[in-house]
Amino acid sequence: MSSHGERSPEAELGLLDATMIGMGAMIGAGIFVLTGLAAEIAGPAAILVFALNGVVTAFTGLSYAELASAVPKSGGGYAFVREVFDDLASFLMGWMLWFAYMIAGALYALGFAPNFLELLHVYDVVPAPDQVGALVVPGLGVGVPPTVVLASVVILLLVGLNAVSTAASGSVETIFTITKVAILVVFVVFGTLSPMFSSAEFQPLFPGDRTAFSLLPAMGLTFIAFEGYDLITTVTEEVENPRENIPKAIFISLAATVVVYLAVVTVAVGTLGAAGLAEAGEAGIAQAATEFMPTGLPVIQNGGALIVFGAVFSTVTALNAVVIASSRVAFSMGREGQLLPSVGQIHHRFGTPFVAVVLSAVVMLGSVVLPTASAGNMSSLFFLLSFVVVNGAVIRLRRERPDMNRPYEVPYYPFTPLAGIALNLLLTGVLVVYLLQTDLVALLLSAGWLLAGVGMYVLLNAFRGRRQAGEPDEGSPAAVPEDD
Numbered sequence: 338m339s340s341h342g343e344r345s346p347e348a349e350l351g352l353l354d355a356t357m358i359g360m361g362a363m364i365g366a367g368i369f370v371l372t373g374l375a376a377e378i379a380g381p382a383a384i385l386v387f388a389l390n391g392v393v394t395a396f397t398g399l400s401y402a403e404l405a406s407a408v409p410k411s412g413g414g415y416a417f418v419r420e421v422f423d424d425l426a427s428f429l430m431g432w433m434l435w436f437a438y439m440i441a442g443a444l445y446a447l448g449f450a451p452n453f454l455e456l457l458h459v460y461d462v463v464p465a466p467d468q469v470g471a472l473v474v475p476g477l478g479v480g481v482p483p484t485v486v487l488a489s490v491v492i493l494l495l496v497g498l499n500a501v502s503t504a505a506s507g508s509v510e511t512i513f514t515i516t517k518v519a520i521l522v523v524f525v526v527f528g529t530l531s532p533m534f535s536s537a538e539f540q541p542l543f544p545g546d547r548t549a550f551s552l553l554p555a556m557g558l559t560f561i562a563f564e565g566y567d568l569i570t571t572v573t574e575e576v577e578n579p580r581e582n583i584p585k586a587i588f589i590s591l592a593a594t595v596v597v598y599l600a601v602v603t604v605a606v607g608t609l610g611a612a613g614l615a616e617a618g619e620a621g622i623a624q625a626a627t628e629f630m631p632t633g634l635p636v637i638q639n640g641g642a643l644i645v646f647g648a649v650f651s652t653v654t655a656l657n658a659v660v661i662a663s664s665r666v667a668f669s670m671g672r673e674g675q676l677l678p679s680v681g682q683i684h685h686r687f688g689t690p691f692v693a694v695v696l697s698a699v700v701m702l703g704s705v706v707l708p709t710a711s712a713g714n715m716s717s718l719f720f721l722l723s724f725v726v727v728n729g730a731v732i733r734l735r736r737e738r739p740d741m742n743r744p745y746e747v748p749y750y751p752f753t754p755l756a757g758i759a760l761n762l763l764l765t766g767v768l769v770v771y772l773l774q775t776d777l778v779a780l781l782l783s784a785g786w787l788l789a790g791v792g793m794y795v796l797l798n799a800f801r802g803r804r805q806a807g808e809p810d811e812g813s814p815a816a817v818p819e820d821d
Contacts, residue, residue: 350575352582357511359565359590361654367562369648373621376614378555381539384602386555391595394563396757397724398591399747400731402584405570406745409579412669413571414727421730430726431670432790437719438663443704444712446488449652459642488705495657496698501687513654520647528604531629538610557768561717571665584745667693711779721765728757
């Protein structure tokens with residue numbers, strides 16, 4: 338129920354839709370882009386990188402399932418933390434999570450652009466991607482890279498879809514996710530049957546000077562691939578029977594995603610080799626497919642084209658998923674009085690958080706000029722920090738409200754949420770050290786966003802204080818939220 342007396346979102350999504358939203362984000366651009374990067378750092382042990390990230394994710398996923406069953410509110414981790422912690426802590430949680438999703442949206446849009454150009458090139462619509470020139474803005478004479486133009490266009494299209502219909506965006510996510518999983522299954526089947534596949538490519542697991550510690554930076558870099566379970570809980574109020582369906586969707590999407598990742602990485606390393614996969618970088622999966630899949634096929638032409646097609650689908654679904662998630666986090670903050678009241682309102686005609694969708698899109702569009710790697714690093718950092726707080730919320734809620742209705746409870750409490758806190762803190766520390774050495778811009782921008790959040794919090798508090806003092810202020814919120 339909106340705190341401003343406005344409409345609440347309608348429950349139009351089923352268990353399948355909720356599961357596909359999570360898988361849409363987790364089996365997104367990461368499986369195509371990050372596999373080669375993981376192999377570059379960890380060698381054949383890249384398969385352990387994704388397996389261990391699945392383990393780390395599972396601890397926090399269990400916490401999410403308990404909180405979602407106890408607090409069936411949209412907004413994901415923000416909604417849970419808002420329920421448990423004080424005003425400033427919950428604001429910073431929402432501020433970090435909102436930013437993580439918006440930056441992830443820019444990352445996926447930037448991943449979509451070169452793959453879409455490559456797909457057009459396969460069918461001779463455009464030259465090779467590196468030969469496509471900048472587009473000149475009429476009247477200004479300024480050249481804009483085609484990747485930035487395409488990234489902006491795909492953001493605008495998906496924002497338009499999400500702004501007018503939640504059901505339509507959920508259905509699109511389901512169709513796209515099923516399509517890309519089917520493409521990856523074809524990749525795995527051809528790879529395991531190929532004479533190129535050899536278990537010798539995994540021996541030794543840590544070649545050269547690599548050790549088990551080489552796994553940690555690779556895990557930090559690729560962690561963004563497993564944030565989808567938070568995304569499911571951002572649309573809790575739009576899911577039928579959320580107390581049961583949300584935990585189920587979390588478990589199903591996590592299990593399916595880990596299986597898909599391990600199968601794809603096993604085939605990629607087993608056919609192309611870790612060195613070949615690392616050399617191919619972001620195109621590692623496509624390169625592997627080109628090597629072992631048949632050529633001269635009708636329509637799709639060759640395996641590489643099929644994977645590029647899958648990459649286009651994956652980036653679009655991942656982008657659509659984070660457009661949904663970022664807008665719901667902002668909507669929840671607005672509804673709780675932690676952003677402007679208009680952000681927390683449902684559109685009277687479309688039934689969507691229209692202002693929250695548009696506001697999230699503005700930040701995404703402004704972020705497409707960032708380096709792709711910096712966007713990925715910042716998003717991973719904020720997700721890790723957010724997950725530390727969510728695990729803490731489970732412990733605090735158990736202590737403060739032991740008799741609360743919890744249709745699902747994490748097993749082995751309190752070990753499970755404590756392990757989630759420790760593992761996410763470990764990866765956070767590793768990632769910060771890595772950013773200090775390789776990507777200081779990302780670290781500075783992250784700090785800048787947090788400082789901006791503190792400034793916003795102070796301004797909003799001053800605004801609310803003026804309201805409580807009874808000063809007339811036309812257009813101000815109709816209700817002043819209470820702090821926890």
